[in-house]
Amino acid sequence: MAPPAHTGPSGPLRDAAPAALLGRWADRVWAGTQFAAAPQPALPTGYPALDVQLPGGGWPACGLTELLFDAPGSGEWRLLAPALRTQAALRPVVCVAPPLQPYAPALQGLSLPLQRFVWVTPPDPADAAWALEQALRSGGIGTALWWGDAGTAMLRRLHLAALEHGCLLWVLRPLAARRQSSPAPLRLACRPAAREQLAVDVFKRRGPAQAAPLLLRLPPVAGQALDTPDHVVARPAPAVVAA
Amino acid sequence: MLWLALHLPWLPLEAVASGVDALPRCVMHERKLLLADPAAQAAGVRPGMSLAAALGLLPTLLPLNRDPARERQLLQLAALAASRFTPQLVLGEQLLQLEVQGSLRLFGGLPSLLRSLRRCVDGLGLKPQLGIALTATAAALLARCQAGAATTQARMQQRLDALPLQAAAPDLAGLLHGIGCRTLGDVRALPRRGLQRRGGAELLALLDRAYGDAPDPQTWFEPPPGFQQTLELMQRADDTAGLDGAAMLLVQALAGWLACQWLAAAAFSLWLQHETRGRRAQPPTRLRIELGQPSRDAAQLALLLRERLSRCTLPAPVYGLQLRLDEAVALAGHAAVLPFGSDRSGARWHDAGQDRQNFLALLDRLSARLGAMHVQRWAPCADHRPEKAAMASPASEAPARAVAPPPRPRPAWLLPEPLRLGEHEGRPLHGGPLQLHGGPERIEAGWFDSAPVCRDYHVATGIDHRQRWVFRERRGTQQGWFLHGLFG
Numbered sequence: 001m002a003p004p005a006h007t008g009p010s011g012p013l014r015d016a017a018p019a020a021l022l023g024r025w026a027d028r029v030w031a032g033t034q035f036a037a038a039p040q041p042a043l044p045t046g047y048p049a050l051d052v053q054l055p056g057g058g059w060p061a062c063g064l065t066e067l068l069f070d071a072p073g074s075g076e077w078r079l080l081a082p083a084l085r086t087q088a089a090l091r092p093v094v095c096v097a098p099p100l101q102p103y104a105p106a107l108q109g110l111s112l113p114l115q116r117f118v119w120v121t122p123p124d125p126a127d128a129a130w131a132l133e134q135a136l137r138s139g140g141i142g143t144a145l146w147w148g149d150a151g152t153a154m155l156r157r158l159h160l161a162a163l164e165h166g167c168l169l170w171v172l173r174p175l176a177a178r179r180q181s182s183p184a185p186l187r188l189a190c191r192p193a194a195r196e197q198l199a200v201d202v203f204k205r206r207g208p209a210q211a212a213p214l215l216l217r218l219p220p221v222a223g224q225a226l227d228t229p230d231h232v233v234a235r236p237a238p239a240v241v242a243a
Numbered sequence: 244m245l246w247l248a249l250h251l252p253w254l255p256l257e258a259v260a261s262g263v264d265a266l267p268r269c270v271m272h273e274r275k276l277l278l279a280d281p282a283a284q285a286a287g288v289r290p291g292m293s294l295a296a297a298l299g300l301l302p303t304l305l306p307l308n309r310d311p312a313r314e315r316q317l318l319q320l321a322a323l324a325a326s327r328f329t330p331q332l333v334l335g336e337q338l339l340q341l342e343v344q345g346s347l348r349l350f351g352g353l354p355s356l357l358r359s360l361r362r363c364v365d366g367l368g369l370k371p372q373l374g375i376a377l378t379a380t381a382a383a384l385l386a387r388c389q390a391g392a393a394t395t396q397a398r399m400q401q402r403l404d405a406l407p408l409q410a411a412a413p414d415l416a417g418l419l420h421g422i423g424c425r426t427l428g429d430v431r432a433l434p435r436r437g438l439q440r441r442g443g444a445e446l447l448a449l450l451d452r453a454y455g456d457a458p459d460p461q462t463w464f465e466p467p468p469g470f471q472q473t474l475e476l477m478q479r480a481d482d483t484a485g486l487d488g489a490a491m492l493l494v495q496a497l498a499g500w501l502a503c504q505w506l507a508a509a510a511f512s513l514w515l516q517h518e519t520r521g522r523r524a525q526p527p528t529r530l531r532i533e534l535g536q537p538s539r540d541a542a543q544l545a546l547l548l549r550e551r552l553s554r555c556t557l558p559a560p561v562y563g564l565q566l567r568l569d570e571a572v573a574l575a576g577h578a579a580v581l582p583f584g585s586d587r588s589g590a591r592w593h594d595a596g597q598d599r600q601n602f603l604a605l606l607d608r609l610s611a612r613l614g615a616m617h618v619q620r621w622a623p624c625a626d627h628r629p630e631k632a633a634m635a636s637p638a639s640e641a642p643a644r645a646v647a648p649p650p651r652p653r654p655a656w657l658l659p660e661p662l663r664l665g666e667h668e669g670r671p672l673h674g675g676p677l678q679l680h681g682g683p684e685r686i687e688a689g690w691f692d693s694a695p696v697c698r699d700y701h702v703a704t705g706i707d708h709r710q711r712w713v714f715r716e717r718r719g720t721q722q723g724w725f726l727h728g729l730f731g
Contacts, residue, residue: 073709073729077655092602099656103728104623104633106653108646118638119619120609131609140602192708221652221702221710221730 036206043168046082047216054186055206059083062166064159066184066204068175072099072147074190075198076172078218081110084143087168088116091142094135096120097128099147129154136161136169143168149177156183178203189213196220245344245353245394248382249325249364249371251318251337256280257369258313259477267301272309279304313475317369320472322464324363324495327502328356332464333379338386339371340379340461353394366495366541368488376402379461380453384410396455403453404428411453412446470500470568473516479560483552486515486561490552491545493566498541500568507537507574513548516563525559532611535639536603537572543604550611606638615639623648627688628696629657629727651684652702654712654728661725664713671713671724675706679713686714702730 030036035055042058044051051057059065069076087093093116095102104114120135122128128148135141136158144167150158155171162169171184178189187204193215201213251257255270255278267282276297279288286301297304314337321339322332328350331342343356350356357373364371374386376393381403385391388410393399406427408416418441424430430438431450439447451457474489490513501508510533517525532547609618619635623646626632632649665672670679683699698714705711712728 070707071709071729072656073654073711073731075709075731077731091598094605100729101633101657101659102621103629103654103657104621105648106655106728106731107621108623108648109653110655114622115620117620118606119621119635120613121617121619122613123617127613131613134608135605138601138605138608140598140600140605192710194708196710197708221654 033208035208043083043086045079047079049214050200050216053200053202053205053210053214059168060186062168063163064155064169064171064184066177066182066187067170067172068178068187068189069172070175070191074192075196075218076190077107077110078221079190079198079200079216080145080170081112085111085113087143088113091116092140093117093143093145094120094132094141096132096135096144096146097122097125097148129158132158132169133161136165136167139165141167144170146171149173152181152183159183244342244377245347246376246379246382247341247343247357247360248374248376248379248386249321249339249341249369250374250383250386251321251339251369251371253278253280253370254314254317254337255309256307258317259307259310266303266305268305268307269297270309271306276306277309316474317367320474320492320496321364321367321369323466323472323497323503324367324499325360326466326499327363328360330503333461334464335383338383340382342379363495363499363541367492378453378455378459380449380459381455384453400454404431411449412443415443415446466500466503470497471565472496473563473565475563476561479562480557481560482557483555486552486564487549489564490548490566493564494545494548495541497566497568498539498544501539501571504571505573506571507539508544508568509534509537509570509572511544511566511568511570513552514565514567515557515561516565517559517561523559527565528555528558530555531569533639535607535610536600537574538604539574543607547607547611550608554612554614603639610637610639622646627686628694629653629686629700630694630696631689633657651700652712652730654710655731656729658727658729661714661727663721664724664726666724671703671726673703673705673711673713673726677703677705677711677713679703683715700727 041061042054042056043061044058045054067076067079084093095117098119098121102119107114107117120128120131122131125148128146129150132144132146135144144162146169148171158169158171161167175189175191178187182204184204185206186202189201189203191199193199196218198216198218199213200216202210255272256268259270260268260280267280267286267288269279269283269288270277271294274293276288276290276292276294278290279297283297283301283304288297288300288304294306297306318334318337318339322334325332325339325341329341329343329346331345333340343353347353347356350359353375372386372389374382374384374390374392376382376385376399377396378399381393381399384406385393385402388406390402390406393402404427408419408424408426408430411427412419419430424433427450430443430446435447448457452459472493474493476485476489478485480486493513497508497511510531512532513530515528515530517527519525530548530551532551534547538544606618615637618638620638620640621633621635624632624634625646664677667676671677679701680703682701684701685699687697689695697718698716700712700714703711703713710730711726712730713724713726715724716722
C-alpha cells in the first residue's frame with residue numbers, strides 16, 4: 001500500500017492517515033471533526049437539515065437537551081412537534097411550568113395527542129424541579145418539557161434521572177443562559193428569523209463546532225406561507241377583507 | 244403449621260410514652276413499678292419497686308400511669324397491620340401470633356417474610372421479640388424467652404427443653420425449684436401423675452400444647468367489617484410534624500386491613516380532632532385523599548398522606564386522629580411482569596401495564612402535593628370563542644372527548660387576558676409595528692350568554708419575527724387592537 005501523499009492538514013492525509021496508522025483501533029479513536037457515536041438511536045427531529053447537524057442524526061433518545069429561546073412564541077412548538085408526536089404515541093408527556101396557557105386547539109392542530117399530555121403548573125416555582133424529578137423517576141413517562149431555569153447542580157441531577165429512566169428531557173431556557181455551563185450534551189440557541197424561519201445555533205454538541213447558525217423553515221402557521229406582505233389597515237367596521 | 248409469635252415486652256411503655264422527651268421513664272401499675280426503660284434500668288430501677296424507692300435511685304425518673312385500653316388498641320392496630328402477612332392471627336397478652344405456613348410462598352420464603360414483617364413492625368414503632376415454632380404455644384414461649392426459631396419437631400423439643408421454668412409456670416416455679424427442676428425438660432421427666440395430683444395440671448396441659456402432644460385450638464382475630472380507626476395523640480400537636488408518627492401507624496393498619504380484605508383504597512380521609520369542649524371547641528378538620536389508581540401499598544398511601552399533611556396548616560392544636568376508608572375497590576393483585584431486559588444500554592422493553600400504573604401513581608403524587616388544579620390536562624371544546632375553546636380538567640380524571648380542530652390558525656400560547664396594543668397609522672404596535680397577514684377571521688359568537696365576542700382576528704409578525712395573534716374589537720366600549728396569543 002502506497003503511503004499517502006503529504007498535502008497539508010486539509011488534504012488526503014487527514015482522512016486517510018488515521019485508518020492506515022491506527023489499523024484495527026481506528027474505530028476506537030475519535031477525531032475532533034467527527035460526531036461522537038450516539039449510545040442510543042436518536043429521535044429524528046422531523047427537519048432533515050437539522051438532523052445532519054445533530055450527533056446520531058436527531059434528538060438524543062434520553063437525557064437532557066437544552067433549547068434556548070428568548071420568549072414564548074418563537075417557534076418552539078413547531079420545532080418540537082414532529083418528535084413530540086412520535087414520543088407521545090409511545091408514553092405520556094409531562095410539561096412543567098409552561099409560561100402561558102397552552103392553547104389546546106392549536107396543539108391539536110399540530111397533531112399532538114393532547115390526552116397524553118399532562119400540564120403541571122406548580123404554584124411555588126421551587127416545586128417545579130421537585131415535580132420534574134418525580135416525573136422522571138416514576139418510570140411512567142417518556143418525555144418531559146420544562147420551561148424554567150435552574151443551577152448546574154440541579155440540571156445535572158435531572159439529566160442523570162432522565163438517563164437512568166430512559167426519558168427525554170427538554171429544558172427551555174432564556175437565551176441569557178447560553179453563557180452558563182450546563183451538563184446537557186446538546187444545547188441549541190434558537191431565534192425566529194424572517195419568513196417563518198428559525199435560526200438554530202447548535203453551540204454545544206458532541207462533535208465539531210457548527211460553522212454558522214442553520215436557518216430552518218418552519219411549517220407556516222396559516223397553512224400557507226406568509227411571504228406576501230399583506231397590508232391590512234383599520235377601517236370602520238364592518239372591515240373589508242383584505243386582498 | 245408454622246407460627247410466628249411477636250412478644251411485645253415494651254408495650255405498656257410504648258402505649259403511654261411519646262418518643263420525643265429523653266428523660267428515663269417507667270410505667271406504674273397499682274402503685275408498683277411495672278416496667279422501666281433501659282435508661283432507668285441502668286440506674287438500678289427494677290420492676291416491683293415502689294415509686295419512692297425508684298425516685299430515690301433516679302430523681303429524674305418520669306412515672307407514667309399504665310393505660311390498658313390504649314395497649315389493647317395498639318395491639319389491635321398492630322394486628323391489622325400484620326394482617327397483610329396472613330389472615331390467621333391470634334391476639335394475646337402483649338402477644339401477637341401469626342400462622343404463616345400458607346404465606347411463605349407468596350412472600351418468597353421465611354427470611355424474606357421476616358424482613359417484611361420487621362419493616363412493618365418498625366413502622367408501627369414497636370420493638371418485638373420474635374419466636375418461631377410449630378405450635379402457637381411454643382412460639383409464644385420462645386418469643387418470651389428470646390430463644391429464637393425452631394422449624395422442625397426435634398429442634399423445637401430441644402429448644403423447649405432448655406427453657407427456664409419461670410417462663411411457663413411462674414407460680415409453680417418455687418416448688419419445682421425446690422426439687423431440683425430448672426428447665427421445662429426437667430419437668431417433663433417427672434412422673435406425670437404425681438405432678439398432676441400436686442397442682443401441676445395446668446402446667447402439664449400447657450406443655451402438651453407446646454410440644455404438640457395435645458390439640459391447640461385458637462380464637463382467631465376478626466378484623467372489623469369497615470376501616471375506621473381512631474388514635475389519640477400522646478401529646479397535643481401544634482404543627483403537622485407532630486402528627487407524622489400516629490398517621491403512619493394508622494396507614495400501616497389500613498394497608499394491612501385492605502390486603503386482608505382483597506381491597507384497594509380509592510379514597511380515604513384523615514380527620515384531625517381538635518379540642519371538643521370549652522370555649523375553644525373546634526369541629527374536626529378533614530383531609531381527603533383520592534387516588535387515581537386505587538392502591539393498598541403502605542408506602543404509596545403514606546407518601547400521599549405525608550404530602551397532603553405537609554400542605555395543610557392546622558387551624559387549632561390536634562389531640563387525636565381518625566383514619567376512615569371512604570371508597571374501596573376490589574383488587575386481586577397485580578399481574579406479574581416478566582423480567583425482560585430493562586438493562587440500561589440496550590433497547591428498553593416497556594411494559595405498558597406497569598408504565599400506566601407508574602404514571603397514575605405519579606399523577607396521584609403530584610396532585611397530593613401541588614393540588615389537583617395544578618396538575619391538568621387541556622382539551623379543546625366546541626366553542627367559537629377563543630377563550631372558551633379550551634378547557635382544563637384535573638389529570639386524574641378521564642381525558643375529554645376529542646373535538647375537530649378549527650380550520651383557521653390558532654396560537655399555541657393564549658394570553659390569560661387580551662392585551663391592549665398601541666396603534667400607529669391604523670396598525671397595531673407590539674415591540675414595534677406589526678405586519679398583518681391574511682385574514683381577517685371574523686369571530687362573532689356568544690350572543691346567547693353574557694360573554695359576547697365580536698372580533699376580527701389576524702396573524703401578525705413583529706420586527707422580532709415572532710408571530711402573534713391579534714384582533715380588532717368591533718363593538719363595545721373598548722374598540723381597538725388587542726394581542727391574544729403567540730404562535731409557538
